[in-house]
Amino acid sequence: MKILKSSFAVVERRAEHAVKFFYSHLFWHNPGVRALFPDSLHEMERQRDRLFAALTHVIAHLDDGTLRPYLHDLGRDHRKFLVRPEHYAAVGASLLAALAETSGAAWTPPVEKAWAEAYQVIADAMTAGAEGSEDPPWWDAEVVRHLQYGPDIGVLTLRPHLPFPYLPGQYTSVSSDRVPTTWRTYSIGNAPRPDGTVDLHVSRIDRGRLSTALVRETRPGEVLRLGAAGGQLVFRREDRPVSLIAAGTGWAPIRAMLEDLAERPPDQDVRLFVVARDGAHLYDRPLIDAYAARCGWLAVTYITPAPGRHRNQATDRLATALGHRGMWPDQDVYLSGPPQFVDETAHLLQQLGARPGRLFHDAVPARGPEPGDRPLGFGEWFLNPPAPHWHNPSARAPRSY
Ligand SMILES: Cc1cc2nc3c(=O)[nH]c(=O)nc-3n(C[C@H](O)[C@H](O)[C@H](O)COP(=O)(O)OP(=O)(O)OC[C@H]3O[C@@H](n4cnc5c(N)ncnc54)[C@H](O)[C@@H]3O)c2cc1C
Ligand code: HEM
Incomplete structure (x- = not known):
């Protein structure tokens, strides 16, 4: 644990280099994996940040109980990115290669062993989350109504093809064929209804890829994809105002x-x-x-x-x-x-x-x-x-x- 944290501190100082090396290594050795990721450079920059944010989180929580549920959900949710179990070994190999390359002399056999073991724990938990989930990898949801308020706001009502469980206050992730391999988070704007429909309230962001497609282009009859609902903004019925x-x-x-x-x-x-x-x-x-x-x-x-x-x-x-x-x-x-x-x-x-x-x-x-x-x-x-x-x-x- 201690060895991982101090090794990560070394890598973090050269994070930019590490992530570039990681993706080059991954895509060079596994060309088919490139198609899973967004094609724009800007998106890849964001993905790099997420990877490091996830790694930091995982390392910080490696010895507490919150990690396993997080990884289970992350593995379950990775199915919507079309990630398959065999991809985990490829990512693990590239991660270790990037860490070795970035750490220089600090990359000793005990450090390598600690990282390999930690990655295996993470990958096992994520694949268990993916395989153990009874949810579909994503929910197809048909747009049944699109209300447009001015040029930049759209309220979309969607009808998921399968029952879509969520609690009032939670969000879902959304993807459209109009912007392939791009997922963004939108809060669900209604409590569960008898007809199962959900509303998304979307503000278009200037140059925003998905929000522009949702507000300006998406029409009834189209099918979007929804990821499992999540988020902690759910009402706690405590005895307090x-x-x-x-x-x-x-x-x-x-x-x-x-x-x-x-x-x-x-x-x-x-x-x-x-x-x-x-x-x-x-x-x-x-x-x-x-x-x-x-x-x-x-x-x-x-x-x-x-x-x-x-x-x-x-x-x-x-x-x-x-x-x-x-x-x-x-x-x-x-x-x-x-x-x-x-x-x-x-x-x-x-x-x-x-x-x-x-x-x-x-x-x-x-x-x-x-x-x-x-x-x-x-x-x-x-x-x-x-x-x-x-x-x-x-x-x-x-x-x-
Ligand atoms: C928990 C959560 C819930 C959310 N709920 C909603 C919701 O209910 N409705 C909603 O409309 N959005 C919501 N968002 C924001 C949404 O997920 C997207 O970030 C947003 O729609 C922009 O995505 P995009 O693909 O259009 O823009 P991108 O292509 O991702 O971004 C284009 C450019 O705009 C910048 N940018 C990104 N976000 C913003 C912003 N908010 N303001 C200004 N510039 C920005 C980017 O840095 C980039 O330069 C939520 C986000 C989170 C984390
Ligand atoms: C094993 C450890 C892994 C961790 C900790 C991890 C972490 C993450 C995180 C936190 C995200 C962002 C999630 C989101 O925005 O909803 C993400 C996205 C993603 N991951 Fe992983 N991941 C792992 C393994 C993998 C593997 C094996 C693959 C397969 C190649 C993969 C492919 C992807 C893809 C395609 C995305 C979406 C990219 C995007 O939207 O920009 N991940 N990952």
Whole structure:
């Protein structure tokens, strides 16, 4: 364990070189494997990051109990990438070759043995997860409705061909033949329905590959692929008051939870904070108002900046609104929105006394896009987002395809 961590520290310093060597080695010795990965260079860069993030995670958790379920799910989910059991040996050989090449003199027989054993543990757990799963590798799901709100938002209703299990608040991964070998994560925007359909709320990202295909091109009758649902943003029915905070397409999982709560009302009060960059862009406001009128346990606060205010004042306005409501130490807080928003709001809430163990959100990617790709701070996102995250159904009737 110790030997692995210190060896990884050596590799991490030359991570860029290690991952390049790894993929060159893998594709040179196994040309057929190249087709499993995205063809664009940009995508491969991202995949490199994921590989190292996964390796770091695995090494950090090698001796705790959380690793096995993670690897089981990862192996189960790798079936949707068309990964077969025999690929694990090929990846293992290339990984060891890359580590040896990167470590130089630090690559000793005990180090090599420790890595080989650790990889085998990981590969065995992943293949066991793949072989033991009763789920299909993916769910084919037909697009039955596409509502378009302005140029950059689409709400897609899908009908999976097989029952698709999930909990309100969870997300799924999505792939389309229009963008082969590309999978992205989207929250499911509804509680389970009797007809089994699921809604995805997609904001188109400028130059975004899948979001553009989903919002601008995908039409009813097409079939998408869904990966198994996942994520920790599921409602815990604890004996505590609850705050739900949603921004951008982060509204989708909060809406799913709210639909579920409306069906099975909670014993505690629920405060819903809906953050939008301006009043005209309050997504789903008619629906939220209807819930507020119907559900005595629900109090809704809309947070929008005053028109023309400086962007920093928008951040202040959120801080003020959250500060005024108070009682954060008592609350279970569910937080959903763009990564910077989640990061900064979680920080703010902790300053206001919210307990970290009662603050629930999906993992915020450790590394966002490069500077210049999109605004970095919450204030910047809030007033000057790179692409619309909200739409206003009441301002313009959605177009239906
Ligand atoms: C847990 C989770 C849940 C999510 N739920 C939703 C959801 O319900 N609805 C939804 O629309 N999206 C959601 N996303 C984001 C989604 O997974 C994709 O990242 C997004 O649609 C962009 O994918 P793409 O293929 O279009 O863009 P890519 O081709 O991956 O990216 C194109 C360019 O845009 C940059 N970029 C990527 N993401 C963003 C962003 N958010 N803002 C600005 N620039 C960006 C990239 O760095 C790249 O330069 C969720 C993400 C996570 C992790
Ligand atoms: C054994 C250890 C392995 C680990 C820890 C690992 C880890 C990961 C992780 C964390 C992801 C990102 C998952 C996601 O975004 O949903 C991923 C994606 C992927 N993995 Fe693996 N993986 C392993 C083995 C393999 C093997 C044997 C193959 C087969 C060649 C493989 C092929 C892929 C592909 C094709 C993707 C998708 C690439 C993309 O979307 O950019 N992996 N892997």
